[in-house]
Amino acid sequence: MVRLLFPGSKLDPVTSIPLRPEPTPAAAERSDAARNRERLLLAARELIADCGTEGLTMDRLAERAGVGKGTVFRRFGSRAGLMLTLLNDSEADFQARFMFGPPPLGPGAPGLDRLIAFGAERIAYVVEFGDLVLAAENASRGRFEVPAAALWLRHIEVLLRDEGFDADPWLMAGSLSAALDPERLLDLVRRHGVPPERLVDSWRDLVTRVVRAR
């Protein structure tokens, strides 16, 4: 999965809602510590890309990033802490891309193209992070109270309105986002062996029919 980076874009703190707020980094965090953190997260993503989520251990991460194991533990506390940091970073990255990034995911493309791209990216994200996404949902008070979920829902609603959909776009946005429910997607991929591309095709078909039907 290609990750687009936006080193210049500052996330608006109101619209970027992390799954779990990280402690505000001390304003004086030394830049070498920040670089260290970025290097560790990059190495962690590479490990996941190579070996899957299970392949990401603190030992392997330290080795790959060329730092001591103690540094990894001081930085993230535990493997769970590392995974949550990765998830929050990815979520913020995803939010930045669908709100400010290039089309078709970002502004500038027709609403339908953006809807299709949004679902395709969500499917890739859920398949990549799997159990971690489920764990984050369970850590919230309920599936529908994950803060980021409210933002996705609103995003789908706005795109439906852009396409002239005026018959209860908020409820329709909820029905569409139910089709992207992580537990459902992972069940289809893992238990039924459905390839992610087939999920993307079905999503494209669904939103195209909903938007195009008159």
Add this chain to the structure above:
Amino acid sequence: MVRLLFPGSKLDPVTSIPLRPEPTPAAAERSDAARNRERLLLAARELIADCGTEGLTMDRLAERAGVGKGTVFRRFGSRAGLMLTLLNDSEADFQARFMFGPPPLGPGAPGLDRLIAFGAERIAYVVEFGDLVLAAENASRGRFEVPAAALWLRHIEVLLRDEGFDADPWLMAGSLSAALDPERLLDLVRRHGVPPERLVDSWRDLVTRVVRAR
């Protein structure tokens, strides 16, 4: 909610999948005991219709059915046992109606009309049984492994095919049934105050668009 009764229809044991199998009643169950059971279940449904699920207590049920409290406990074990029996009975009744009952829910109506009726009935059912439906799902190994859910999914898929939908009807059936997820429906009704009729309108809009779009 009007309940249609099919006193003459025997459920096929293969296609009628209860949420949790009840112990096979002894073949020699005396007919007055069976009548007793039916009278208790009828009284329980009347109590729910009058006072909601919370209003159904073992005491009130005994009083309404005109039997001793001991009889109620012997029959159902506990209030939870009573609720599960009611749910299984209602599920079997619902299955009988969408498979063998009169149109538009049952055979004889166009696929789209049957789809609309199916969603409307599911919404009414979930709103009526609420937490009990959630408890039954949690008691299964996972939301997608509730035995009855496989039957609903297959039903939606068949109706899509009836309407000439040929682009991956199995996955589309799953996306549509995600919109009827009980946790989602109850969250909309309870936390957002969405009236069930609005849920039905949005379901009708969704399936009509999916079926009609070319």
